[in-house]
Amino acid sequence: MVLVHRGKNWSDSNLVTKDSDPDSAEKLKEAAKTLKAEVSKHKHKRESRSLFATRRFLFPLGILLGALLAFSLIEPRDIQDLHAHLTLLLGEYTMPDIPGFDLSRVENEWQRLRSNIPEVWKFNVDGREFQVGESMRNRGLTAEHPIVLIPGIISTASRYSRFIIPVELLPGSRLWGGFNMLSQVTFNREKWINAMMLDPVTGLDPPGSKIRAAEGIDAASSFIQGYWIWSKIVENLAVVNYDTNNLHMAPYDWRLSFYNLEERDGYFSRLKSTIEGFKRRQNRKVVLAAHSMGANVCCFVFVCLIIPPQQNLTSDSFKWVESPEHGAGGADWVENHIEAYISIAGTHLGVAKAMSAFLSGEMKDTVQMNPAGAYVLERFFSRAERQKLFRSWAGSASMWIKGGNDIWGGPHGAPDDSHNCTHSHGELIAFRLAPPPPPPGSVSTSAGIREELQNMTADTASDWILQHTPSTFQKMIETNFSFGIERDEARLKANNLDHRKWTNPLEVQLPNAPSMKIYCVYGHGKETERSYWYTQDPNAYDETADQASGLDPLCVDPSDGSCSAGTPFDTPLVRKSYIDADFTNETLLPKVVNGVKMGEGDGTVSLLSLGAMCVEGWRRPRWNPANINVTVVELPHRPVPSIPRGGANTSDHVDILGSTGLNEIVLKVVTGVGHEVHDSYVSNIREYAQRMHWD
Missing domain, CATH: 3.40.50.1820 (Alpha/Beta hydrolase fold, catalytic domain)
Known part of the structure; x- marks a missing residue:
């Protein structure tokens, strides 16, 4: 086939330059000059960019930092294991003779190198x-x-033993602890959660799962x-x-x-x-x-x-x-x-963070993250998922606070209050803002209208938390623990x-x-979470049964007498509660950081x-x-x-x-x-x- 070059057809209306429109020609010239100047400017900027900002520098730097981090975690026994594994590998395969290389000298050199590393890099030793x-x-x-x-x-x-749902794990692999856990949480999050969660009724392994310590x-x-x-x-x-x-x-x-x-x-x-x-x-x-x-x-x-x-x-x-x-x-x-x-x-007498974890799936460690980290955590492992996981772990309920108001204080003060405190730790859960009114047209018999929120002591907070948890969790608490x-x-x-x-x-x-x-x-001598400021989300509702009303939006079979179903189209009006992370005031006593009132302790207890x-x-x-x-x-x-x-x-x-x-x-x-x-x-x-x- 012969391709014939098409000549210009000056009759095409799109290609005709009209002498009667000199303003358009001037505008085109001005636009061309402006574009040329911009191109020249960006080209000069790229040429003048520092070497330290280029990918040629940053990519090798990342590799170097990663290698240093990996080597900082190596212990001497790891080098000995490397020697043994390499010897076994060389004995397994036929390889050409190579000059002798004594790996035992590597350990001595590694020890000498580590002795010169600044302490900040010695993560493990x-x-x-x-x-x-x-x-x-x-x-x-x-x-x-x-x-x-x-x-x-x-x-x-915790080691994986058996799990029916396909999980990319071998028997004996760690589901809790070790880098394998991090990879499973990252790439198999839902399967990992299902494997770690216990049966809410029996408190034992869910069907098909077998995880052991x-x-x-x-x-x-x-x-x-x-x-x-x-x-x-x-x-x-x-x-x-x-x-x-x-x-x-x-x-x-x-x-x-x-x-x-x-x-x-x-x-x-x-x-x-x-x-x-x-x-x-x-x-x-x-x-x-x-x-x-x-x-x-x-x-x-x-x-x-x-x-x-x-x-x-x-x-x-x-x-x-x-x-x-x-x-x-x-x-x-x-x-x-x-x-x-x-x-x-x-x-011995429990920890405050257990209460917030069971109530809203939160604690100081989660609410005091920077905004970017908090966003990633919420998108990747939400409060609701953390809450559900915590509530399935009955063992953690042994750290529920014990002794009530007699030990932790009441409305008139707490034993560890300072003499000039502006707010008492005796109010374990306090609400800074009044809860928003119910939405228009809501059902008058719903629990959300009758629920009156007020600051709560250890006794009232314990009851309130149980009212906002599933009946399976309440039964687990009743049959295993006592906190008086x-x-x-x-x-x-x-x-x-x-x-x-x-x-x-x-x-x-x-x-x-x-x-x-x-x-x-x-x-x-380390600031420790002691009590909390809570708030309620005006746009989120708690689907857990409200024991005060007897209505259970999750009731499946009302005929068994264990629950009462709500009326059709009746939306639960009990709002979700969570730590008021927007409230920070370090001038108060006790200091408030992201809704957490800080007290004395070891950072956790x-x-x-x-x-x-x-x-x-x-x-x-x-x-x-x-x-x-x-x-x-x-x-x-x-x-x-x-x-x-x-x-x-x-x-x-x-x-x-x-x-x-x-x-x-x-x-x-x-x-x-x-x-x-x-x-x-x-x-x-x-x-x-x-x-x-x-x-």
């Missing part, structure tokens, strides 16, 4: 790993008592590579001759209620057998060290009598141990087997028959173990929960009839700004596990010189405890 253990060994101290470590909530890794010391030594939890304590214990023959990590599925821990996993049966085995082989009583929620799990502090075989009790810890029907340990089991109990930042205070000694003894009381130190007595010692060690039982409750015969010696050590929070996790003198709720002060206390107790540990206070906890209503 900061040089304190064995200092406490070495100082104890230099004193001639060595392992005396076997020790069992009980981790807190979320510390124990990881086992061994590594189960809670680190959360992810580079973020240690118990590893500092384990390393120092190893220096004074501890190994798996006299050291045991007792991880558990923290999602389960304590009743179901024994029902499903036989956790307390195995814990009892481990302790008895240590005592039999070592001929020494055992030391228990529990962190955070582990203090609630370690319920040996709640037993003094033999429990008769009257009920089908398969519940928690040493109440179960001393029951003749189950543990068959007897009333003197704790006295014969437990040398000491070390409570590390124990949540008991002053009658006869009732305290009778509570040994009621497993719901066993996680509340205000409703049971310490065991009949006069030779046992209790050490309460916790941090102080309030000072009242950390120390009140230790300095006052367990000093009274009513709750401590055997007169067990209780020692309280408060560690001041003195972080080093150049070290990401605070260094040797931090007392943050988690980082305290790596502090020098705590490690010294643990090693002194287990090596037989616990008498060197004495009371040490840096807060006003004794004054606060005196203000509480114990009688």
Whole structure:
């Protein structure tokens, strides 16, 4: 085919330049000049751009920073593993001879390089790993008592065992803890949530899912590579001759209620057998060290009598141990087997953040994020999803605040209020703004109209939260926990028959173990969420049943008598409540940051929960009839700004596990010189405890 060039057809109307329109020609010339000037300007700007702003510089810089971050998390044993894996690989495949290369020299060079890295980059290792253990060994101290470590909530890794819905995981892969969890949350979010959530009715595994706590010391030594939890304590214990023959990590599925821990996993049966085995082989009583929620799990502090075989009790810890029907340990089991109990930042009387998490799926950590992070979190993992997940984890309800107004304060003030406070912590949940009126034309019998919001104390807030939760959650609370205070000694003894009381130190007595010692060690000096300002969303409604009205918009079968269906087209008018994150006023006392009223504590647990039982409750015969010696050590929070996790003198709720002060206390107790540990206070906890209503 021959292509013929089309000549200009000057008759085309679009190509005709009319001499009669000189203004148009001038405008075209001006536009051309302007466009040429703009092109020249942008070209000059691109040529003059700094080298540091170009992709040729930024791309290699990103690779370099990523490599440095990865190498900062490498430990010496990782290099040894690399050597072994490379040797195995070379033996598996036939390869041409290459010059000899000794990888053992790499470790020495790596150690020399790390010693020159500034401390800010030492995320995983900061040089304190064995200092406490070495100082104890230099004193001639060595392992005396076997020790069992009980981790807190979320510390124990959870491994995937079986899941019917396809999940890109192999059996044994970690669904909680480790970098694998991050990848699953990022790329398989819905499947991960379904796997981690428990059945709301049974409190056990949902159909098709089987998630179990990881086992061994590594189960809670680190959360992810580079973020240690118990590893500092384990390393120092190893220096004074501890190994798996006299050291045991007792991880558990923290999602389960304590009743179901024994029902499903036989956790307390195995814990009892481990302790008895240590005592039999070592001929020494055992030391228990529990962190955070582990203090609630370690319920040996709640037993003094033999429990008769009257009920089908398969519940928690040493109440179960001393029951003749189950543990068959007897009333003197704790006295014969437990040398000491070390409570590390124990949540004895609960935490305020548990209340906000159950109510609205929020806490200080979520509302105080920067706007960009908060937006991403809400889009990726919304409040409603977090709320639903928290409510399915019955174990976390053990940290519901205990004692009500008698411990946490009421409308006339709280024990930890300062003398010149502008707002009391006694109002656990307060509303800064009046709730908006109901929408026009709403049904007059709906709960939203009758619900009158007012500032709430610990007692009223607990009831209000339960009214805004599903009936399955309410039933779980009723059958597993109790959050009151008991002053009658006869009732305290009778509570040994009621497993719901066993996680509340205000409703049971310490065991009949006069030779046992209790050490309460916790941090102080870091701002901690204590109470909240809440508000309501005028455009969002709570679909949860309102117990005050009896209407349940989620009622499926009204004929069974458990719920009442609303009228057709009746929209629920109970508005969703959430923390008033827009309210910040640091001039108030207590300071308010993003709707959270800050108080004293270790950054997570309030000072009242950390120390009140230790300095006052367990000093009274009513709750401590055997007169067990209780020692309280408060560690001041003195972080080093150049070290990401605070260094040797931090007392943050988690980082305290790596502090020098705590490690010294643990090693002194287990090596037989616990008498060197004495009371040490840096807060006003004794004054606060005196203000509480114990009688």
